[in-house]
Amino acid sequence: MKARVTVTLKQGVLDPQGKAIEGGLKSLGIEGIGSVRQGKVFDIELTTTDRTKAESVLREACERLLANTVIENYRIELAE
Template identity: 70%
Template sequence: MIKARVTVTLKNGVLDPQGKAIEGALSGLGFTGIGHVRQGKVFDLELESADKAKAEADLKAMCEKLLANTVIENYTISLD
């Protein structure tokens, strides 16, 4: 069994209205010194494969087809 984490974030230059809303909310809650907030998503997956190379290839395909919109988002994959 292989455990994986996929992190998806917006590419630099892509507007992030949720990040701006979070930034404003944090300020409204009294938190100071918050510069720039960007939000993203994290997917934790367990793959039954024992082959790390195949698992990484499968995860890349999952990201390209479903988990990330590669036009506006980047993704990183980490395996345990």
């Protein structure tokens, strides 16, 4: 089973990297972008085929390592 975990900063948390990307896009003349917030994506291959077990393992991975839950949110997507 495969999963994608997306980690993003919570609303209200400053995102200097997103601001730098936003400035870079503007300096390249790319129009129509209001603001940018950046995040991280993890593509993970699991050894289990049990969705409940997979979600549990991924939540633990996020809570303990992949996300700083004080300032970041995470979203788990499972694919067969």
